[in-house]
Amino acid sequence: MNSRERILGRVRRALADVPPDERPYEEAVPRDYLREHGKRTVEETVELLAENLADYRAIVHRADAEELPLLVMRLLAAHGSQEAVVPPELPPWWTAAADLVRIHDRAADTPQRLDRVGSVVTGCAVAIAETGTVVLDGSPDQGRRRISLVPDHHICVVRVPEQVVASVPQALERLDPTRPLTWISGPSATSDIELDRVEGVHGPRTLEVILLDG
Amino acid sequence: MSSTFVGMPAFPEAARAAVDDPTLRANLRHATHTIRAKRARAVAELADWAGLRAAGRRIKDHTLRHLDRYLEQLEASVTGAGGTVHWAADADEANRIVAGLVKETGESEVVKVKSMATQEIGLNEALEAEGIRAYETDLAELIVQLGKDRPSHILVPAIHRNRGEIRDIFAHEMAAWGRPAPENLTDTPADLAEAARLHLREKFLRAKVGISGANFMVAETGTLVVVESEGNGRMCLTLPETLISVVGIEKIVPTWRDLEVFLQTLPRSATAERMNPYTSTWTGTTDEDGPRAFHLVLLDNGRTDALADRVGRQALRCIRCSACLNVCPVYERAGGHAYGSVYPGPIGAILTPQLRGTASEIDASLPYASSLCGACYEVCPVAIDIPEVLVHLRERVVEGGPAVRRGNKVVLRPARGHAAERAAMRAAAWAFGHPSALRTGQRLASRSRRLHPRALPGPGRAWSGTRDLPAVPAEPFRDWWLRTRGGKDAK
Amino acid sequence: MRVALFLTCVNDALYPETGKAVVKLLTRLGVEVDFPMGQTCCGQAHYNTGYRHEAEPLARRFAEVFGEYEAVVTPSGSCGAMVRELYPRMGERARAEGRGDSLARTLAPVVPRTYELTEFLVDVLGVTDVGAWYPHTVTYHPTCHGLRGLGLGERPHRLLAAVRGLDLVELPGAEECCGFGGTFAVKNAAVSAAMGADKVRNAESTGAEVLCAADNSCLMHIGGTLSRLRAGVRPVHIAEILASTEEDPAL
Numbered sequence: 001m002n003s004r005e006r007i008l009g010r011v012r013r014a015l016a017d018v019p020p021d022e023r024p025y026e027e028a029v030p031r032d033y034l035r036e037h038g039k040r041t042v043e044e045t046v047e048l049l050a051e052n053l054a055d056y057r058a059i060v061h062r063a064d065a066e067e068l069p070l071l072v073m074r075l076l077a078a079h080g081s082q083e084a085v086v087p088p089e090l091p092p093w094w095t096a097a098a099d100l101v102r103i104h105d106r107a108a109d110t111p112q113r114l115d116r117v118g119s120v121v122t123g124c125a126v127a128i129a130e131t132g133t134v135v136l137d138g139s140p141d142q143g144r145r146r147i148s149l150v151p152d153h154h155i156c157v158v159r160v161p162e163q164v165v166a167s168v169p170q171a172l173e174r175l176d177p178t179r180p181l182t183w184i185s186g187p188s189a190t191s192d193i194e195l196d197r198v199e200g201v202h203g204p205r206t207l208e209v210i211l212l213d214g
Numbered sequence: 215m216s217s218t219f220v221g222m223p224a225f226p227e228a229a230r231a232a233v234d235d236p237t238l239r240a241n242l243r244h245a246t247h248t249i250r251a252k253r254a255r256a257v258a259e260l261a262d263w264a265g266l267r268a269a270g271r272r273i274k275d276h277t278l279r280h281l282d283r284y285l286e287q288l289e290a291s292v293t294g295a296g297g298t299v300h301w302a303a304d305a306d307e308a309n310r311i312v313a314g315l316v317k318e319t320g321e322s323e324v325v326k327v328k329s330m331a332t333q334e335i336g337l338n339e340a341l342e343a344e345g346i347r348a349y350e351t352d353l354a355e356l357i358v359q360l361g362k363d364r365p366s367h368i369l370v371p372a373i374h375r376n377r378g379e380i381r382d383i384f385a386h387e388m389a390a391w392g393r394p395a396p397e398n399l400t401d402t403p404a405d406l407a408e409a410a411r412l413h414l415r416e417k418f419l420r421a422k423v424g425i426s427g428a429n430f431m432v433a434e435t436g437t438l439v440v441v442e443s444e445g446n447g448r449m450c451l452t453l454p455e456t457l458i459s460v461v462g463i464e465k466i467v468p469t470w471r472d473l474e475v476f477l478q479t480l481p482r483s484a485t486a487e488r489m490n491p492y493t494s495t496w497t498g499t500t501d502e503d504g505p506r507a508f509h510l511v512l513l514d515n516g517r518t519d520a521l522a523d524r525v526g527r528q529a530l531r532c533i534r535c536s537a538c539l540n541v542c543p544v545y546e547r548a549g550g551h552a553y554g555s556v557y558p559g560p561i562g563a564i565l566t567p568q569l570r571g572t573a574s575e576i577d578a579s580l581p582y583a584s585s586l587c588g589a590c591y592e593v594c595p596v597a598i599d600i601p602e603v604l605v606h607l608r609e610r611v612v613e614g615g616p617a618v619r620r621g622n623k624v625v626l627r628p629a630r631g632h633a634a635e636r637a638a639m640r641a642a643a644w645a646f647g648h649p650s651a652l653r654t655g656q657r658l659a660s661r662s663r664r665l666h667p668r669a670l671p672g673p674g675r676a677w678s679g680t681r682d683l684p685a686v687p688a689e690p691f692r693d694w695w696l697r698t699r700g701g702k703d704a705k
Numbered sequence: 706m707r708v709a710l711f712l713t714c715v716n717d718a719l720y721p722e723t724g725k726a727v728v729k730l731l732t733r734l735g736v737e738v739d740f741p742m743g744q745t746c747c748g749q750a751h752y753n754t755g756y757r758h759e760a761e762p763l764a765r766r767f768a769e770v771f772g773e774y775e776a777v778v779t780p781s782g783s784c785g786a787m788v789r790e791l792y793p794r795m796g797e798r799a800r801a802e803g804r805g806d807s808l809a810r811t812l813a814p815v816v817p818r819t820y821e822l823t824e825f826l827v828d829v830l831g832v833t834d835v836g837a838w839y840p841h842t843v844t845y846h847p848t849c850h851g852l853r854g855l856g857l858g859e860r861p862h863r864l865l866a867a868v869r870g871l872d873l874v875e876l877p878g879a880e881e882c883c884g885f886g887g888t889f890a891v892k893n894a895a896v897s898a899a900m901g902a903d904k905v906r907n908a909e910s911t912g913a914e915v916l917c918a919a920d921n922s923c924l925m926h927i928g929g930t931l932s933r934l935r936a937g938v939r940p941v942h943i944a945e946i947l948a949s950t951e952e953d954p955a956l
Contacts, residue, residue: 003301007463007514010621011282014522018279025468028276033265033475052488107502111419111453131489144503145452145494149445150419168489169474177435177470178295180452180500183477183493188445190407191485192354192370193377195245195540198403201353201411202418203445203492230895239899524801543882547899583893585886585900586753588853602794608755635888639751643759646714646745647766656718676891680898681929684719691712691721695740701728 036166037130045129046160050211052132056186057199058207068212069097072121072155075208076100079153081118087143094157095121105143114150120204122148125181127158127209128171132186134158134209135171137179145182154204156184160211222554224579229548241376242546249540252486253593259488260478269475271597274531277433277466278521284433284466285512291436295498297508302460304515304620309340311511312425312458316346319456321422327440327450328352329427330368330534331460331513333556334569337425348425349391349417351446353410360387366550366558369484369536374549377401384409392417414446424450424505428461429533430476431510434469437497438510441480443490451494457505462513464521464530476533479595483535516569522618525606529564531596538590538600544583553580560590564603571619572611578629581607612636656690663688709739709774711767711819713784713921714746720921726948726955727780727822730837733948734830738778743770749787754888757795761808764792768815776829777819780944782851782920785821790854792816821851822944823860823919833863838951840870844913845943846904846927848920849882861919861943868946874911878903885926901930908938919943 001009022028040048050060063071076084076098083101095102103109103117123141124134134156136142148154158164165171175181188203199205222228232238257263277284289299302308316324324341326332326348338348338359350359357372358365361383365371372380381401388395393413399405426447430439438459440447451457467473481490499508521527539545539559550558554576555566563580572578581604584590590600610617612635614626628636645652659666663686669678677683689697697703708731712724724740731738747767748760767788771777779785793816796809826832845865851857865873884890884900891897904927908916916931916938918924928940941955949955 003303003307003514006303006621007301007512007518008282008285010514010518010618011285011463011521013621014518014527014618015279015281017524022279025276029269029272029472030265031269033262033269037260037262056487056489056491115415115419128489133489138500138503145448146504149448149452168477169471172471172474172477177432177437177495178497180497180503181493181495182448183489183495185487185489185491187491188443189491190353190403190444191249192352192357192372192444193380193403193406194241195249195370195373195485196403197485197487198407200404201407201444201446202351202414202449226893226895229893233895233899525798543884543900544893544896547896581755582889585849585882585884585889585893585897587849587882587886589849589880589882592853605753605755605757608753609757610755612755613758635754636756639754639756639759642746643748643751643756643763646748646763649743649745652714652745659718676894677929679894680933681890681901681926682932683929684925686719687721689721691717691724692740692742694721694725696742700738700740701725701732 035169040166042161045166046164046211049127049129049132049164052129053186053209056132058132058186058209060209060211062211062213064213068094068210071210073098075155076119079119079206081153083117084119084121085114085117085147085151086121087141087147089140090121090123091141105147111146111150114146117151119153119155120147120151121155123157124163126171126174127164128168129164130167134184135175136182136184137175145180148182149203152204153206155208155210157210157212159214162214222576224575225552225583226579228552228554229583232549232552233547238374238549239547241374242549245370245373246540246546249486253483253537253540256482256486256488260482266475266479267595267597270479270595271531273467273472273475274596277468278464278527278530281463281466281521284468285463287433288431288436288466291433292498292510295436297436297498297510300509300511302511302513302515305335308335308460308511308513308515309337312337312460313341313344313346315458315509316341316423317344319423323347323349324423324425325349325351325417325421325450325454327424327426327442327447328355329460330556331427331462332425333365335460335513335515337460351414351418351450353407353444356410356414357383360384360391364551365556367536367539368534368557368559374551377403377406380406388413418449418453421450421454423456423458424454426450426457426459428459428465429480430473431461431466432470432473433466435497437470437495439473440494441490442492443485445492448492448494451496452504454505456507458509458511460511460513462517464517480533480535483537483593483595518621519618520568523568526564526568526603528598529561529568529603531598532561532565533596535595537593537595541589541593543587543589544585548583553583560584560600561598564600564607567607572607572626572629578611581611653692657693659686660688660690706736706776707739707774708736708776708778709741709771711744711771711777711779711784712740713779713781716780716921719925720942723780723921723942723944726942726944727778730835730944730948731778734832734835736830739774741770747784747787749784750887752787752791757798761795764795765808765811768811771815775818776825777815778822778825779819780822780919780942781922782821782848782855782857783922785819786850786854788819789816821855821857821919823857823864824855826864827860834867835864835947837868837947837949838870839868839946839949839955841915842872842874842913843915843917843946844874844876844908844911845879846876846883846916846918846923847879848918848923851919852880857919864947865917865943871946874913876911877907883923883927885923890926898930901926902934905930905934905936909936913938915939915941917941917943917946
């Protein structure tokens with residue numbers, strides 16, 4: 001007998017007390033919880049996102065389409081980045097004002113190469129107000145998972161209000177599980193020393209989120 | 215489970231040593247009290263916490279009760295998405311599978327995401343024996359690995375270390391494993407985190423094989439989920455060419471939607487955050503993004519034995535948040551090492567004796583490592599009634615009876631060490647069944663009360679070593695009641 | 706209303722003053738109290754130590770002795786929780802072991818009619834001011850089974866707050882276990898003692914003269930620790946405070 005059969009056999013014997021006609025999943029799991037916490041206007045939801053992002057030490061900016069290229073330029077310059085990784089379909093106008101070497105996200109690049117790049121600019125798939133989270137799903141304006149990981153400075157542009165949801169349940173509804181997802185809530189952090197939270201470990205130590213008003 | 219803990223003394227002896235260690239007591243007190251208050255605030259933010267907790271419990275219960283079906287569904291989904299599924303009945307088999315997979319890549323080192331399952335099976339030691347070096351990359355696991363120490367907490371394995379101790383470990387040990395710690399390293403958490411960043415960076419960038427566990431596996435989609443804070447998880451999950459995930463079979467949830475419950479309850483229960491900094495989900499492999507090969511090793515290693523126990527199986531709902539450890543007054547004073555297992559604290563006290571059995575002295579002592587105060591049950595985000603299972607396992611220890619061990623039905627014998635207690639319990643039960651005998655005993659005690667010491671010799675010292683005995687009254691209540699007709703007559 | 710006092714075996718033998726206080730208090734509130742002489746022990750220590758089967762005859766005896774009363778009142782959070790929480794579970798377990806419904810059916814009637822003292826006062830009698838006088842500074846330790854098992858909540862505080870002359874001060878870390886835990890106190894004596902010592906330190910830090918609780922088992926442990934550490938705080942059961950009046954004050 002192989003281990004697959006052995007384990008499944010053990011499971012079935014262990015569950016001999018479970019009646020075959022037990023309630024199906026849909027009935028067995030009550031969903032007595034909220035789809036979102038509290039009622040907010042669209043603008044209030046965006047404000048909550050900004051507040052919660054900042055609470056976990058992300059730096060939050062707001063800009064309209066006209067202001068965005070200058071803001072991105074300013075942020076990259078302030079970080080001292082001459083190079084930035086850009087995903088293949090990042091709208092070119094986002095970085096148009098920056099005097100910048102654009103490192104394109106290519107499969108052939110080694111992690112060591114990425115490690116020499118100062119910044120990365122991406123879009124996102126969805127942002128969650130209640131938790132202060134941006135989610136990347138590897139779409140062409142976000143690129144491979146590693147580009148938002150290895151460089152030390154991540155600028156993430158969220159289109160508001162259309163990419164903002166209030167809650168985790170609403171975010172999962174929008175996301176495609178077959179894509180590799182990265183949920184980001186603030187810069188990398190740890191609670192491993194005396195269970196006290198400090199920011200800045202392996203992921204980008206600076207996370208800047210630009211809320212782009214559409 | 216890991217051989218690291220073989221030969222551990224029973225819990226009471228190990229705990230006594232910990233209680234007498236003032237540094238350890240201070241470290242644990244500081245850390246657990248910090249996180250307790252934060253967790254309470256994070257949970258209070260959600261008005262529907264009780265509903266989320268009930269849903270989490272029911273999702274897990276339903277999954278466990280139909281685990282065969284969901285395992286097969288998961289296997290099909292992962293395979294369909296480009297992954298390879300392996301089945302490991304026990305620790306040895308899991309270690310053999312992983313070592314074999316690493317060797318196939320031709321690599322001799324791996325980077326690891328913090329994982330309880332690989333701790334449980336002693337994977338690092340098994341790989342070392344095969345000439346493969348495993349680098350722990352979680353900050354706390356790094357502290358434990360560099361310090362040649364053992365983990366003492368599920369979420370924060372180095373919780374027993376304070377910042378000064380961590381500084382010393384980094385300063386002295388990092389050089390032997392790779393990039394040395396910076397000169398003049400201070401003990402501020404930010405500097406210590408920076409030292410870990412620099413030390414591990416080169417290992418991440420050159421790694422070809424990553425090893426992880428998973429917090430959740432979604433049966434319908436084949437998606438795995440890793441919840442973390444530092445970014446070491448993302449490094450291990452995305453930079454290597456090969457990813458091997460070793461996951462307990464109980465980590466399944468049926469649907470993608472089920473994550474909406476646990477991604478709310480886990481971060482708040484674990485690190486007391488609205489959301490942990492990073493959560494990664496992946497489904498098989500993705501073209502030109504992340505590992506080209508993905509292997510999932512499904513681990514039994516005693517889980518089906520626990521599943522066969524109708525009372526004990528609820529322990530398999532555990533999502534490893536550690537809230538029960540942080541709130542436990544016994545854990546706070548005894549520390550994690552006293553539990554003799556990678557699973558310490560209240561959840562460890564019910565999980566370990568089910569995964570390993572109750573044959574050894576330490577495992578038989580674990581169900582008693584609790585005052586049954588119930589704080590663990592109150593904070594558990596999947597409502598595991600830990601006191602109920604503790605009492606159930608106590609019964610197994612003292613009475614023996616039917617159980618399942620490594621898939622086989624067995625009848626356990628009562629533990630030998632409890633013979634005197636069993637006799638005393640039976641005698642007490644007899645006396646309580648015969649009130650007149652009880653009354654005679656009470657009167658004898660009252661009459662001889664002036665002779666009673668306030669401290670006891672011999673085994674009674676367990677009580678009176680630190681506590682005075684109450685004075686025996688001149689007259690038991692029932693005699694007063696009879697004498698005064700329930701107080702109607704004079705006093 | 707026919708009310709039975711379930712005093713508990715520990716109180717009967719070691720803390721008769723608590724029993725007398727309950728009788729005095731309930732009588733003052735117009736309740737006729739009976740003390741069925743057949744009562745002994747609820748079986749909690751047996752059950753919690755792993756001797757469920759030895760506890761079963763004790764539970765049956767409890768149901769027989771108290772079955773005819775409209776209410777059973779006990780000045781013990783842990784024994785109250787034993788009846789209310791664990792008797793139903795004992796019945797279920799017997800059923801799951803193929804021993805039929807007999808135990809569950811025998812125990813069922815007493816479960817909803819058993820009340821911890823402060824519950825009975827607040828929920829059944831509907832009083833919070835019981836006319837007590839107790840001119841002391843008091844801090845209250847909510848025992849685990851009262852707090853998390855029975856969910857006594859604010860009831861004891863409301864009762865104490867209404868006592869004339871009583872100055873109620875908050876106990877830091879109140880919700881944390883004192884370390885008694887039945888046989889835990891001897892099986893894990895070192896940890897139990899460390900928990901007790903911390904509880905005593907917290908009690909001392911309040912400056913209270915009296916540490917009050919609704920369970921003498923915990924008070925036996927805390928009191929034994931207080932006495933050994935020569936702390937200036939006295940352990941007193943809440944019933945004795947609520948029974949105390951200007952005419953007939955508690956010592």
